[in-house]
Amino acid sequence: MPSTTANVAEPHPMMPKVNHDEIAEQMFVSDLKTFIGREIESGQAKLMNNKVIPAITRAKGAPPANHIEVRGAMEKEIDYQAWATLNRTAQEMMWDSVASCVDRQLDALIEKSDVKNPKGSLTLDPNFVVPRYIEAFDIHCMPGNYHAVTRPNDVRQGAVFDRAAAIYHMGRNGGFMNDIRGHTVVSHLFERWPGLSPKRILDIGCTVGHSTVAVAGYFPDAEVHAIDVGAGLLRYAWARAEHVGVGIHFSQQNAEATNFPDNHFDMVFSSAMLHETSHTALPRIMAECRRVLKPGGVVIHLEVPGHYSQLDTWGRIRGDYEIFYNNEPFWRGALSTDFKAKVAEAGFKDVRAGYQDATAKAVTGAAPAFRDKSKGVHQSWFIASGVK
Amino acid sequence: MVAAPGLGAPQDRVWVAKGKQPQFHSDRAIDQLMAMVTALTAEISILRDRLDTHERLADAGKAARSADVEAFIPDAPVMAARSSQRQRTLRKVFRVLKEDLARHETPADDAELDRLAKEINAA
Ligand SMILES: C[S@@+](CC[C@H](N)C(=O)[O-])C[C@H]1O[C@@H](n2cnc3c(N)ncnc32)[C@H](O)[C@@H]1O
Numbered sequence: 001m002p003s004t005t006a007n008v009a010e011p012h013p014m015m016p017k018v019n020h021d022e023i024a025e026q027m028f029v030s031d032l033k034t035f036i037g038r039e040i041e042s043g044q045a046k047l048m049n050n051k052v053i054p055a056i057t058r059a060k061g062a063p064p065a066n067h068i069e070v071r072g073a074m075e076k077e078i079d080y081q082a083w084a085t086l087n088r089t090a091q092e093m094m095w096d097s098v099a100s101c102v103d104r105q106l107d108a109l110i111e112k113s114d115v116k117n118p119k120g121s122l123t124l125d126p127n128f129v130v131p132r133y134i135e136a137f138d139i140h141c142m143p144g145n146y147h148a149v150t151r152p153n154d155v156r157q158g159a160v161f162d163r164a165a166a167i168y169h170m171g172r173n174g175g176f177m178n179d180i181r182g183h184t185v186v187s188h189l190f191e192r193w194p195g196l197s198p199k200r201i202l203d204i205g206c207t208v209g210h211s212t213v214a215v216a217g218y219f220p221d222a223e224v225h226a227i228d229v230g231a232g233l234l235r236y237a238w239a240r241a242e243h244v245g246v247g248i249h250f251s252q253q254n255a256e257a258t259n260f261p262d263n264h265f266d267m268v269f270s271s272a273m274l275h276e277t278s279h280t281a282l283p284r285i286m287a288e289c290r291r292v293l294k295p296g297g298v299v300i301h302l303e304v305p306g307h308y309s310q311l312d313t314w315g316r317i318r319g320d321y322e323i324f325y326n327n328e329p330f331w332r333g334a335l336s337t338d339f340k341a342k343v344a345e346a347g348f349k350d351v352r353a354g355y356q357d358a359t360a361k362a363v364t365g366a367a368p369a370f371r372d373k374s375k376g377v378h379q380s381w382f383i384a385s386g387v388k
Numbered sequence: 389m390v391a392a393p394g395l396g397a398p399q400d401r402v403w404v405a406k407g408k409q410p411q412f413h414s415d416r417a418i419d420q421l422m423a424m425v426t427a428l429t430a431e432i433s434i435l436r437d438r439l440d441t442h443e444r445l446a447d448a449g450k451a452a453r454s455a456d457v458e459a460f461i462p463d464a465p466v467m468a469a470r471s472s473q474r475q476r477t478l479r480k481v482f483r484v485l486k487e488d489l490a491r492h493e494t495p496a497d498d499a500e501l502d503r504l505a506k507e508i509n510a511a
Contacts, residue, residue, distance in 0.1 A: 020458050024437035027467075028430045031474040040482070043489035051496040055504035073508060079492070081412040082422070082485050088410055089423045093430065095405075138405035145406065327407045 011176040013112050014155070014240040016163045022101045026167045029094045033168065036090055040083045045314040047079050053313075067316035074317060088325055091141050094168060095160070099143065102159045106151075113155045113239035119247025120224075122238040124231045128252050133278040134229055137327040146207065147230035158208045158236020165210065172378040174210075180358050181271045182214025184381050185300050187362035189267065191370050192352070192385060193298055198222055198266035202292065204255040204285065205273030209237035209248060211302075215269070216246050218362065225260070227253040256284040260292045268293055269300040275334035282337065286346035293388040299348060300385040301339060305355055305374040308335040339384035348386030355380035429481050433474055440470060 010017065018026065052073045056064045064070050074080045102109070130147045138145040142160065150156050165178045174180040189196065199222050203212040206226035216224040226248055228234055238250045253259065255270070255277075268289045274282060289299045311319065319335070322328040340353035357369035358379055374380040413419050441460045445452040462470065479486070496504075 020438065020441065020460070021434050024434040024470075025430055027437075027471070028433040028474055031471055032426070032430075032478060035475065035478045035482070039479075039486055040489065043486075043492060047489065047492040050492045050494060051500070051504070054496065055501050056508060058501050059505035059508035073504075075412075076507075078413075079485070079489050081418075082488075084410070084412040085419045085422045086426065086482075086485075088412070089426050092405075092423070093427065097430075099403075137407040141405035141407070143403040143405045324408065325410050327405065 012240055012243045014109065014159070014162070014236060014243055015166065015176065016098075016102045016105060016109065016159050018101055018163075022097070025097045026101075026163075029090060029097050030167055032090050033094070036083070036086050040086060041318075044074075044080060044083055044318075047077060048074060048314055048317070052077065067313045067320075070313055071317045071320055084321065084325065087321070088141075091326060094164060095142050098160050098164045098167070102156060102163060106156055106159070109155050109159050109236075110151075110153050112243075113153065113235055115239055115242040118238070118242050119245075120238060120241060121249045122235060123249070123251040124234065125252045128229070128231075129254070130229050131254060131256070131277070131281065133276070133281065133330065137329060139276055139327050141327055145230075146228065146233055149230075149232050153235065154232040155236035155239065157230055157232040158234070158240070161233065162208045162210075162236065162240070165208075174214075174360055177213070178210040179214035180360055180378075181302055181381060182211030183359050183362050184356050185211065185269050185271060185302055185383075186215055186218050187359045187366070188300055188302075188356045188370060188383050188385060189298065190362050190364045190366065191356075191368060193387075194364055196266065196298065198297075200265045200267075201225065202227070202260070202265045202268045204268065204270045204289070205276070206237060206250070207233060209241050209250070211269075211271040212237070212248055213241050213244060213246050216241075216248055222266075223249070225249045225251065225265075227251050227255060227258060229254065256281055256288060258288060258292060262291055263294045264292050266294060266297045267300070268297070269302065271302045272304060274301055274303055274337075274339070275330055276328070277334075278330055279333055282342060283346065286342055290346050290348060290388055295388055297388050298385060299343065299388070300383060301343065302356075303334070303339065303382045303384070305377060305380050305382045306335065308332060311335075339382070343384045343386045348388060351384065351386035353382070353384040356383045425481070429477065433477055436473060436477070437470055440466075440473075 048070060052070060053064060056069065056073055134146060144157055146157060148157055166176045169178060198219055201215060201219065201222050201224045203215065203226040206212045206228050209226060212224065212226045216222070226237065229252065231252055234250045234252055238248065241248045274285070277285060293299060319331055322331045340351055344351045355371050355374040357375065358381055374382070411419060438457065441457050442452045444466070445456055445460060450456060
């Protein structure tokens with residue numbers, strides 16, 4: 001991903017710039033994360049299989065009952081402790097490396113977010129109540145999470161998120177634009193409903209609009225709306241979209257209960273959003289999607305591939321690390337959820353679930369790419385979709 | 389929880405992620421030390437990239453004032469070379485972790501399993 005170093009290669013004016021040492025620092029953290037994954041984390045399963053599980057088995061006279069028992073013993077092993085410490089440190093360093101770079105140029109970014117003659121709009125709600133599952137933990141250990149606001153017209157959290165995503169997805173999600181998920185949603189739409197040309201589209205949980213901009217690009221005449229919880233996130237998202245020439249209507253709303261009229265949209269989608277909500281919120285969000293869709297309109301929920309039942313013991317211990325130490329409290333809940341059933345329970349018809357090939361460009365009439373099996377992380381995305 | 393949004397100078401800003409503070413080693417000081425060693429490694433790596441820029445400017449017979457360093461845009465081969473250098477640095481700094489882990493490539497011996505099994509039963 002060579003382009004990441006050069007200021008000149010930046011894709012839009014809202015992307016925070018990096019000076020010589022900042023890019024050196026960010027590339028170090030990126031390489032550190034790769035190193036930890038390849039050379040330190042890769043040894044953990046061996047530690048578990050060659051030492052920890054046999055020792056538990058010897059102690060109890062029977063194999064461990066579940067991954068929690070194994071995790072307890074792993075946590076006492078210095079080689080696990082070192083991996084976990086390093087992993088957490090790298091995550092903290094990632095946010096720090098981006099935040100320091102954003103903070104020194106925040107005034108300039110705020111100025112650039114003052115878009116003249118916008119095509120879309122930004123509607124913030126000063127009385128917005130942040131859902132508890134966002135408020136309680138800073139997800140992914142990003143200080144300030146999706147919703148902190150540090151000054152008037154703030155764009156800070158959006159800028160931090162966008163810069164971090166550009167560097168740390170390491171090019172696997174569509175480079176600087178980070179838009180492969182958006183293209184994948186449209187690819188799914190074209191495959192399942194080739195005749196549908198949505199006139200009104202809603203993206204719930206848009207963050208900085210990575211996927212929204214990609215989706216909007218296929219339907220230039222459509223009215224595209226996007227909602228999220230953070231004012232700074234949304235202002236950044238709106239300015240970013242305007243600077244790349246796409247008009248989107250952003251508003252600060254809770255996907256569990258929006259102010260859109262009944263029967264309003266032709267297509268509602270979410271992208272990597274549901275796993276950051278909660279058991280209580282999930283059915284409410286599904287029902288809200290149905291309420292705002294027109295009869296015949298379609299819902300498409302894209303999620304991380306993989307199901308909890310398919311994970312081996314190390315996969316589950318690794319998942320617990322995400323839950324407890326990377327502040328992803330709903331990770332296990334979401335991976336255990338039968339999304340197909342949830343969509344059907346909300347009253348949708350013709351519900352299907354599977355894995356859509358990740359793509360950087362959706363084309364109509366393409367070969368089928370919605371499958372029963374995942375091709376793996378970043379190769380496939382899980383999708384559950386249906387019709388009202 | 390310390391949450392002080394970035395209004396002041398960076399040195400005044402302490403902003404940690406809301407959530408449980410982890411402790412992985414038996415003593416939090418070891419976690420802290422590892423974080424500091426890793427941060428120092430980052431600083432060395434940044435310095436090394438800077439030095440590399442200086443050398444490349446000099447090789448091209450160019451001046452290396454701070455503005456020249458800032459204006460230097462590494463091309464793909466330069467980036468790849470820097471990435472290899474970072475991998476080398478990481479392997480050197482964290483060598484001991486890799487070597488300790490390598491001991492688990494093969495099944496633990498009887499004595500070690502016995503010792504650990506006793507610990508597990510005692511807990
Ligand atoms: C991982 S991000 C989604 C990324 C984005 N959709 C994409 O594809 O690039 C999850 C987002 O969902 C938002 N979110 C979570 N719960 C929400 C809710 N109840 N209402 C609106 N947004 C929500 C979070 O604030 C966060 O920005």
